[in-house]
Amino acid sequence: xxxxxxxxxxxxxxxxxxxxxxxxxxxxxxxxxxxxxxxxxxxxxxxxxxxxxxxxxxxxxxxxxxxxxxxxxxxxxxxxxxxxxxxxxxxxxxxxxxxxxxxxxxxxxxxxxxxxxxxxxxxxxxxxxxxxxxxxxxxxxxxxxxxxxxxxxxxxxxxxxxxxxxxxxxxxxxxxxxxxxxxxxxxxxxxxxxxxxxxxxxxxxxxxxxxxxxxxxxxxxxxxxxxxxxxxxxxxxxxxxxxxxxxxxxxxxxxxxxxxxxx
Numbered sequence: 428x429x430x431x432x433x434x435x436x437x438x439x440x441x442x443x444x445x446x447x448x449x450x451x452x453x454x455x456x457x458x459x460x461x462x463x464x465x466x467x468x469x470x471x472x473x474x475x476x477x478x479x480x481x482x483x484x485x486x487x488x489x490x491x492x493x494x495x496x497x498x499x500x501x502x503x504x505x506x507x508x509x510x511x512x513x514x515x516x517x518x519x520x521x522x523x524x525x526x527x528x529x530x531x532x533x534x535x536x537x538x539x540x541x542x543x544x545x546x547x548x549x550x551x552x553x554x555x556x557x558x559x560x561x562x563x564x565x566x567x568x569x570x571x572x573x574x575x576x577x578x579x580x581x582x583x584x585x586x587x588x589x590x591x592x593x594x595x596x597x598x599x600x601x602x603x604x605x606x607x608x609x610x611x612x613x614x615x616x617x618x619x620x621x622x623x624x625x626x627x628x629x630x631x632x633x634x635x636x637x638x639x640x641x642x643x644x645x646x647x648x649x650x651x652x653x654x655x656x657x658x659x660x661x662x663x664x665x666x667x668x669x670x671x672x673x674x675x676x677x678x679x680x681x682x683x684x685x686x687x688x689x690x
Contacts, residue, residue: 431446432446457650460650461650462601463600463601463604464647464650466514466601466604466605466608467604467608468608468643468647468662469605469608470510470514470604470605470606470607470608470609470612471608471609471611471612471639471643472612472640472643472662472666473506473510473609473612474503474506474507474510474608474609474610474611474612474613474614475612475613475615475616475636475639475640475666476636476640476666476669477502477506477613478499478502478503478506478612478613478615478616478617479615479616479632479633479636481498481499481502482495482498482499482616482617482620482629482632483616483629483632483633485498485499486620486625486628486629487629490624490625492620492624492628495620495628496617496620496621499613499616499617499620500617502613503609503610503613503614503617506609506613507606507609507610507613508606510605510606510609511602511603511605511606511609512602513605514598514601514602514604514605514606515598515599515601515602516598518597518598518601518602519598522597522598525586528580528584528586529576529580529586532576532579532580532583532584533576535579536572536575536576536579537572540569540572540575543569543575543576543579544565544566544568544569544575545565546579546583547564547565547568547569547575547578547579547582548561548562548564548565549561550582550583551564551565612639615632615635615636615639616632616633616635616636617632618632618635619631619632619635620632637663637667640659640662640663640666641659641660641662641663642659643659643662644658644659644660644661644662644663645658645659647662
């Protein structure tokens with residue numbers, strides 16, 4: 428069980444190490460969760476909007492519900508693989524770039540420690556620290572190469588130097604979250620066509636999609652601390668813009684250009 432903070436601390440040394448360690452670990456977990464929320468919001472929103480666009484287009488062109496379901500499911504499956512692989516490759520590339528940058532900074536610390544110390548002192552002064560204090564702080568940090576490296580990559584490159592925290596949960600975990608969230612979102616516009624058809628099914632699919640998008644924004648506000656109504660309306664409005672743009676460029680534009688028979 429983590430230690431409690433001191434009631435009336437007179438100095439920083441009054442805080443137990445166990446309390447500080449627990450507090451830092453909790454904040455790092457929150458950052459990791461926020462990264463996963465990004466993937467869930469992105470995946471679910473794309474699954475909802477892209478699948479709704481497909482079923483709406485097919486439903487408007489064909490009266491057969493089977494065609495709508497097949498098109499919706501095909502779009503969902505393709506989207507799941509596309510989004511998951513894209514997230515995996517993007518996260519993996521970022522991880523590799525970060526590790527390479529850290530390796531370059533480590534080489535600088537080992538081969539040119541005085542230059543590294545000077546860079547840290549300069550960065551401290553850029554943050555408003557008096558020059559004398561900056562040089563003293565940099566000199567103390569430079570006595571410990573790992574601390575010097577961590578300070579450099581954090582302040583110079585904006586990277587947290589932790590082999591386990593270079594990415595939030597790793598590329599594979601991010602890909603799984605992205606794929607599952609896309610799948611969950613894609614199901615919503617398809618389900619109404621299982622027990623209804625035509626305009627009624629399309630109306631239910633559109634309404635359900637809008638409600639889920641609004642709900643995602645409301646849930647997101649728990650971590651962003653924004654007013655829940657504006658958070659929900661923001662995602663709903665942006666998704667609506669994406670949906671209208673997709674419809675215009677995917678249906679109206681080909682028709683105007685004379686390619687409607689191909690779409």
